[in-house]
Amino acid sequence: MVQPTATRASTDPRPPFVRNAWYIAALRSECGERMLARSVLGVSVTLLRTRSGRMVALRDRCTHRGYPLSEGTLGPDDVITCGYHGFRFDAEGACLSVPGQSGVPGGSDLRSFPTAENGPFVWIWMGDPALADPAEIPAETGFGDPSFRFVSGHVVIDAGHTLIADNVLDLSHESFIHATKIGSREVAETGITSESDEKRWLVRASRVMRDVECPPTYRERTGLRSPIDREQHISFFVPSLYVLDVMVVAAESQHDPATGPRRPYLGKVVYGLTPQSEKRTHYFFAIGRDYAQDDPQMDAAVHEGQLCLIDEDAYAVAVLQRLADEEGPMPEVSTRLDTAALIARRMLARRLRAETR
Amino acid sequence: MVQPTATRASTDPRPPFVRNAWYIAALRSECGERMLARSVLGVSVTLLRTRSGRMVALRDRCTHRGYPLSEGTLGPDDVITCGYHGFRFDAEGACLSVPGQSGVPGGSDLRSFPTAENGPFVWIWMGDPALADPAEIPAETGFGDPSFRFVSGHVVIDAGHTLIADNVLDLSHESFIHATKIGSREVAETGITSESDEKRWLVRASRVMRDVECPPTYRERTGLRSPIDREQHISFFVPSLYVLDVMVVAAESQHDPATGPRRPYLGKVVYGLTPQSEKRTHYFFAIGRDYAQDDPQMDAAVHEGQLCLIDEDAYAVAVLQRLADEEGPMPEVSTRLDTAALIARRMLARRLRAETR
Amino acid sequence: MVQPTATRASTDPRPPFVRNAWYIAALRSECGERMLARSVLGVSVTLLRTRSGRMVALRDRCTHRGYPLSEGTLGPDDVITCGYHGFRFDAEGACLSVPGQSGVPGGSDLRSFPTAENGPFVWIWMGDPALADPAEIPAETGFGDPSFRFVSGHVVIDAGHTLIADNVLDLSHESFIHATKIGSREVAETGITSESDEKRWLVRASRVMRDVECPPTYRERTGLRSPIDREQHISFFVPSLYVLDVMVVAAESQHDPATGPRRPYLGKVVYGLTPQSEKRTHYFFAIGRDYAQDDPQMDAAVHEGQLCLIDEDAYAVAVLQRLADEEGPMPEVSTRLDTAALIARRMLARRLRAETR
Ligand code: FES
Ligand code: FES
Ligand code: FES
Structure with a gap:
């Protein structure tokens, strides 16, 4: 309670x-x-x-x-x-x-x-x-799984960590902020399912898309062409650790079973949001993939691509931080896609209260 | 009361x-x-x-x-x-x-x-x-008068709007801040008459100068030479709209009536002071004239000249804003020339109170 | 009390x-x-x-x-x-x-x-x-003593005056901040004696070193070689005036009395710490010497050398000011070398209270 x-x-x-x-x-x-x-x-x-x-x-x-x-x-x-x-x-x-x-x-x-x-x-x-028990660092990152190769980095964002948590928990922004890279119309149009695990301070949200467009970045990395089946499974460990499991695969609807099983491409997107101050946040990332593991050019492309995505997000959240500073808080309207973000906010408030009591 | x-x-x-x-x-x-x-x-x-x-x-x-x-x-x-x-x-x-x-x-x-x-x-x-009734936008701007041609522009000033209102309501600063352009000794030396119209939240101030120096800017624009007769009629609609009617004409004292009537040159100086924040203000201007109406070079000269004048004022009010920020409020001594500015301040305070009550 | x-x-x-x-x-x-x-x-x-x-x-x-x-x-x-x-x-x-x-x-x-x-x-x-009585300006500066030649200057430091007072009152920082110029291991290792004169709002601290290293700056200016005897006598007139009397001389332990008396080199280091605001301070300096009085190259070297020393101090105190702004106050541990600085702080607090009571 x-x-x-x-x-x-x-x-x-x-x-x-x-x-x-x-x-x-x-x-x-x-x-x-x-x-x-x-x-x-x-x-x-x-x-x-x-x-x-x-x-x-x-x-x-x-x-x-x-x-x-x-x-x-x-x-x-x-x-x-x-x-x-x-x-x-x-x-x-x-x-x-x-x-x-x-x-x-x-x-x-x-x-x-x-x-x-x-x-x-x-x-x-x-x-x-x-x-402090290091065993509590979630295994969901996939860092222990040898089938993933990770590329990592660090930037500092001029916005509070809660604005960034909002950003990464509502991936419908991909369709707009990242329209030319990983977004497609369908991300914003597809509903999510969400659930929470209070004991682990964990919020999960999933979006399963069938027969959708293959966005440019995935075309380049996997060679897939539209339509694809696409899944996003978010695990957010309040207050700070974000893991996104992504899967893209040729659409089942177009698949000829005689040619054998479809090859799914799996990815891990791990973010660590570490507040530097109330208005500035460290943004650590590790991007994992189960393909092209020995390809240093792919490493460089993933690293560069991730910095570009973060740039787009950093611009948006810094605008929101500046407006919050200049104009104060404003009421918000929420949609079904915000369910996970709202659960995370409430969980954060509870966790803060638990510590300060 | x-x-x-x-x-x-x-x-x-x-x-x-x-x-x-x-x-x-x-x-x-x-x-x-x-x-x-x-x-x-x-x-x-x-x-x-x-x-x-x-x-x-x-x-x-x-x-x-x-x-x-x-x-x-x-x-x-x-x-x-x-x-x-x-x-x-x-x-x-x-x-x-x-x-x-x-x-x-x-x-x-x-x-x-x-x-x-x-x-x-x-x-x-x-x-x-x-x-909101657009009919209440004052007609004093002269925008509806076809005998005036206007040149307009916009700058942002690093000072609160009340510091700028003080500036434009006390034109004696022309003799100092704008000494090389539109000022002359006599502006600061000539008294003003002022009146107010509470119903329209309007302050008027007038300065009538006879046989005075023709300042450089007016020499260039009208061809007049000293001495001139010169009038300034300010209408300030609290909180934001400033209209200055200016008239320059060859001095009556030097005029030979046999050569026919003197040609007065009329001008309109319209400023809109729109607060962006408490310490930063939009400064819109429209400068009207009843002469050289089809002269695009005159348009350019008026526009450029106005930006230079505003630069001089912007420097002064930004200095005052910085000092107010650093050193806090300080007592002020007022003179007769401040009458209009003081009426405007009191009217602004009343209008604010009327809204917040 | x-x-x-x-x-x-x-x-x-x-x-x-x-x-x-x-x-x-x-x-x-x-x-x-x-x-x-x-x-x-x-x-x-x-x-x-x-x-x-x-x-x-x-x-x-x-x-x-x-x-x-x-x-x-x-x-x-x-x-x-x-x-x-x-x-x-x-x-x-x-x-x-x-x-x-x-x-x-x-x-x-x-x-x-x-x-x-x-x-x-x-x-x-x-x-x-x-x-205000100009006769109360302390004579300890040596400005009235013709045996000293002074070189003076002025910089502004991004830190409050109390951080700078701490800096100049604990010269053990010379061994670290100024290690390559006037510091040597022994400064930090040698204890100080301190005393105070409440009537003059004066704190004194002295450090007497025997058979110590001659730091680079003194080698250049005096021609002395290690070992030397070295003395530092601080007079700090709270809140603002700092006078450091320095003496360096060939070590007595190595001296052959038959060659006559040793030549001591005397210096005066006068600082005026004048708050510009709570977080910014004027730093005036006058550096006096009783040697090389007619040498304009020495004047230039002293001036340049002093600006370099102040740069090193200014960096350190500005870091402390920024951290105090960002992280708030923190507890401090003090050592015997801090005695004079602590006396000065308490005297400043008393003098402030005396004025505001
Ligand atoms: S649609 Fe989310 S902020 Fe506009
Ligand atoms: S004369 Fe007006 S501010 Fe000095
Ligand atoms: S030794 Fe003084 S601050 Fe660390």
Whole structure:
């Protein structure tokens, strides 16, 4: 049952983000021998890989005067030296020494955040460390499935994460925003079925299309021609992880069974929406496919194509963010296609309330 | 009698603009076959001309998720399709269809605003539509008078509309800000007479100068030489419409009646100050003259000259806006020349209170 | 004893700056025949030198409509004419005439601020003029001592003055921020002694180093080689004036007394931290030396070197300001080296409370 909002929520000066959840913080390929600075849920953290290969995430503000550790140096012994006055820390965040005195004052240790490496990503847990279990990172991404090859990347979007969640949960926008690439009239015209799993904070939505147009991007990648059968199965793990299973296959209606079974082309579209602040969001993506696995040109085409799609979405959600900032909230009308997005919003509100109570 | 400010005024989150008034929204020449996006009184609207030639102004935010309609498409049948998920609207704002279901949900229609075409401008009424009467657009502009030829334009100024109203109502600034163009010492030195007409929310101010210097711009345009007789008659319709009737003529004191009557040169300076937000203002202008009517070079010179004058004013009011933002309000000392501007301020306050009560 | 914060402090809309104090407002070399516009403690002032050579500081907003006088003209008779509508003022700020009427309305005079010229700087007093005594400008700067030659300059830093005070009061940052110029390991490793003089709002801190490395900048300027004896003696006059006496000399431990006395090299580092706003600060500097007094190349090297040092500090404090804006306040851990900075903070809080009570 939904409880009334607890008072602590409204007086908490921190932005309203779910903290007890895994968020994607970085591409594994970003994390090498240098400290990476990243702002996650309004908190600046630094990510580093120790000599022994372990990923570490530390609060990126020195306990002395708040200078970013990522502006300092990381020694070969995994010792971090603050670049302002020289506080020294080990990779767990324990303060080793401070300048001008022998002892270390109480409270000098840096906060450390649980991390996990899963698929092409480094994940972070910004909430209570005791609750952090990497096994809870959903397997639906397909990162563990060798039949998929993934291409990944990262952009920052000038809009809050809820605007982006709305965007990816209502794929009817493909018919308009992405009309020249993956959209076709039928996406917006086809109804969806949706369901939710409150225990996993999961919303599912499916759209099954038969005998529809093969949009340009799929023509190029698979060689299929219209008509096709096409399916989209969304799993959105509130607040942040989005997995879209896509399937395209030559339309059954046109198929001659004598030629053998049809070859379905399967894809995985994984997005990690990680708030940087209330109005700016990290957008991590990993695009998987079960075909053309050894084709580096296909890798490049998928990567480039995904950046173009995100550009189109980023434009739209940034417009909405700017209008919300300038004109304030406005009433909304919802349709049946919004069912999944509305479930996700309510689930997010519940999850936030559960944390702030 | 001035009533104390009603409470609703202070809790209304909307910026303090008079809404029940005609504002200039666009040049007619801007409004062709494409939707024009414009922010008026802090509200984004889209202006479009239907196939039958009617001007329409609609709230430029789709009732679904708030995306600007002006980012969508306008069909040859005057049907607007939202560029995000495809809600469709007719030119009255009525929602025709939504994606993924057959019926249209309640509340899907767009708000439509009354418009009028008058002179070179499209006017809009952002308040109660029942009160919108295009006949109330003042005839003082001279747009209906065939003896005037007008040149018009539009700029956006980084200052609130009240700072600009102060500017145009106290023409003594011509002697300083516009010293090299239309100013002369005598403008600031000559007193004004002023009067007001509360029923029409109208302030008038007049300045009559005899045997004064002919400033450079008038020398160029009329061929007159100093001394001249010069008159300025301001009509300011609070909150937004400014009409300045100017007359220059060879000084009577130097005139030999035997050579026949003196030729007076008449001009109209029409400004529409339309708030975009509290700190940014649309500045529409139409400059009329009763001479050199068929001279396109004069048209160009007037247009260019007006942009230069506005540049000088825009610099000054933007400085004042920045200082007000940085340093807050400061006390002011007023002189006799400020009479009209002060009447206008008080009238604006009354008109605002009348609306918010 | 520290009193609880008076209520007026919290309702005063002005930024929390100490006003009854001398602040550096300009380099004397900046103040010639034109009005200089400068924002001091959030208040725009204009500085001008009269024909008789006196420095004058006036509120830089015309009493009429607030336009900056510095945008107007200064006549050969020291008469200032406002560039908007022509109010005229003398150099004391008295209004001489207003346009369009014969008398001058009450309240038309500009506020004038006490000034002083001392060393290479023009100083200003933004508080109660009755309390302004130029004799209270500390003599510790060395400006009155002919054995020092000074090089001066001015930059603006994107950080509040308290972040900069923290910076200059804890010189252990030299070992990190300025490692390649004036820092060496030993600065951060050597303890300080500190004391305070509440009557003069003065904090002192000293660091005496024996047999230490001669950092690159000192090698270049003095020809000394490691090891050296090195001393730093800070006098910080809260809220704004910082004087650092530096001494470097060949290490006594290596000295052969038979060769005569060692030549100590003395330097003065004078900083004036003048808030422009709460998040932006004027940084005036005067760097004095008792050697190479007639060497213009040394002047240039000192000036250039100082700008480089300030660049390094400016980067660090601007990072801290941005993080404070984005992430809010955070707890701090302090060490023995912070003693002087903490005393200065407490003294600033007391001085602010004393003024606002
Ligand atoms: S801020 Fe890190 S040591 Fe001072
Ligand atoms: S915002 Fe217009 S259809 Fe969704
Ligand atoms: S603002 Fe200075 S004279 Fe008007």
